[in-house]
Amino acid sequence: MIFANASMKSTKENFLAIIDSNKVVKLESLMKSCPKDMISFIEKYNSKLQEEIHKILKDKNIPTIAREDIVLLSPIPYPRRNVFCLGKNYIEHANEIKSIPGGDNMVPKEPIYFTKLAYPCMGPEDIILSHKSFTNQLDYEVELTIIIGKKGTNIVKEEAEDYIFGYTIGNDFSVRDIQKKHIQWFKGKSMDTCCSIGPYIVSKEDIPFPPSLDISCSINGEVRQNSNTSKLIFDIPTIIHDLSKGLTLYPGDIIMTGTPAGVGLGFDPPRTLEAGDVVECKIEKIGTLRNYIEK
Structure with a gap:
């Protein structure tokens, strides 16, 4: 199933929905006491509710909305916690970011984590601030993004999928000069609007585990990653x-799994983002997350 946070173009009413082909079904049509936000829905979601929703969706009398009548919003516009991120998680990317502190070309022997403030977390078609008053080094990073489905600590690998709600696309926008200046990565990764996810969440049942999906990012139609x-x-x-390990994950937690080679900083000279650029992140079986850099 494809879960979305949407708004009616005509009334600006926001609602949670399931998208099926070119039709949209409001979740409130499928369940009693429908939560108002995605995290609350994820907390309530379980195998029994999943079966009930599948069953009700088969009813041809369920009211639907045409896809062209809605606007997709960020699936989780206000995360309850910071976004968890993986650094240097593709070999080619590890080799291209030598100029960033901690970015030498050694392949990491242990996962590299950092945190990213995303409040709000932007969504599809949203404008990303250029922060041009103090930088010209805004960069892009397409990432497969995990949405956690239930609370868990010290999770064993064999049960990892049980704790996943679904997957979406993430763009870990990064201000490179700030990232270099501050040595650690938090500030350069957490400027306003520098996190985008969407266009929706695809349930884990629809994607083989572990995911083996084509992933790409293009700038103004030019494929970079x-x-x-x-x-x-x-x-x-x-x-x-x-x-x-020793860190409890909660429903609605967002984990960005790392970006492949081809970021703007990896070019010589660097090819970071400019005003008016169109950034399109694509992942097989999920869709396209498109954003626009402020002019």
């Missing part, structure tokens, strides 16, 4: 197992 998630140095079972 092009890889497959099977090339992750630390795969998803490893990430969930290792991250959850």
Whole structure:
């Protein structure tokens, strides 16, 4: 199933929905006491509710909305916690970011984590601030993004998938000069609007585990990043197992799994983002996350 946070174009009414082909079904049509936000829905979601929703969806009398009548919003516009991120998790990317502190070309022996403030977390078609008053080094990073489905600590690899709600696309926008200046990565990764996810969340049942999906990012139609998630140095079972050691994961937590080679900083000279650029992140079986850089 494809879960979305949407708004009616005509009334600006926001609602949670399931997208099926070109039709949209409001979740409130499928369940009693429908939560108002995605995290609350994820907390309530279980195998029994999943079966009930599948059953009700088969009813041809369920009211639907045409896809062209809605606008997709960020699936989780206000995360309850910071976004968890993996650094240097593709070999080629590890080799291209030598100029960033901690970015030498050694392949990491252990996962590299950092945190990213995303409040709000932007969504599809949103404008990303250029922060041009103090930088000209805004960069892009397409990432397969995990949405955690239930609370867990010290999760074993064999049970990692049980703790996943679904997957979406993430763009870990990064201000490179700030990232270099501050040595650690938090500030350069956490400027306003520098996190985008979407266009929706695809349930884990629809994607084979562990995911082996084509992943790419293009700027104004030019493909810059092009890889497959099977090339992750630390795969998803490893990430969930290792991250959850002594650290409790909660429903709605967002984990960005790392970006492949081809970021703007990796070019000589660098090809970071400019005003008016169109950034399109694509992942097989999920869709396209498109954003626009402020003019």
